[in-house]
Amino acid sequence: MKVAEIHTNKGVLKLKFFEKDAPKTVQNFISLAEKGFYNGLIFHRVIPNFMIQGGCPNGIGNGGPGYKIDCELTGDNQYHDRGVISMAHAGRNTGGSQFFICHTRDTTKHLDRNHTLFGKVYEGLDVIDAIRQGDVMNKVVILDEA
Template structure:
């Protein structure tokens, strides 16, 4: 099972992917990360007690990789709990590179089966709470 590390100035968040539930989304994230796409990008949207969002090449939430991917909403792990990675989009099947990490379950229930959950932070959960708008992802590393 492939895993990832998101390196920040606060430390490393270790990610387990939900390949069974969101194979296309996981593949897309791995492909982008393997080519250095996320390295140096900012967390352009931080809403306390909700999410931290990154993956926009423009740094303001309006960009992507130049293509879109389909939502994968039918898997077992489509619940937005603390630490969950999920695809951001501007409407069904419009995701690309932007993703968010959930702060908690209380304020994210409405996202279930509307945004594709594709992984979860399994180490470094405290880092989510430290990230501020404009902080960078130093690098995203894929672990085989």
């Protein structure tokens, strides 16, 4: 199984993937990360007590990798809890590279089964709270789980 480290200017987020629930979304994220797509991109949208969002190559929320992926909404882990990473989109089946990480369950329940959850931060939850709009993803590293 693979894990990811998102290295930011505020610290490192370590996440495990929900490969069983969202295999295509996980593979898409891994593929983009291994190509260096996310390196140097910013968190372009940050809403306190809600989420942090990144993955737009234009830095303003209107870009992607040049293709769209389908939503995967039938897995067991489709609950937007604190630390969950989920695919952002502009409507069903329009995701690509943008993702968001949730701050709290209290404000994200309406996203359940509307956005594909594909992993969860297991280390670095404090980094989520420290991220501000414009902060940088220095690199995303994919590793084999130890």
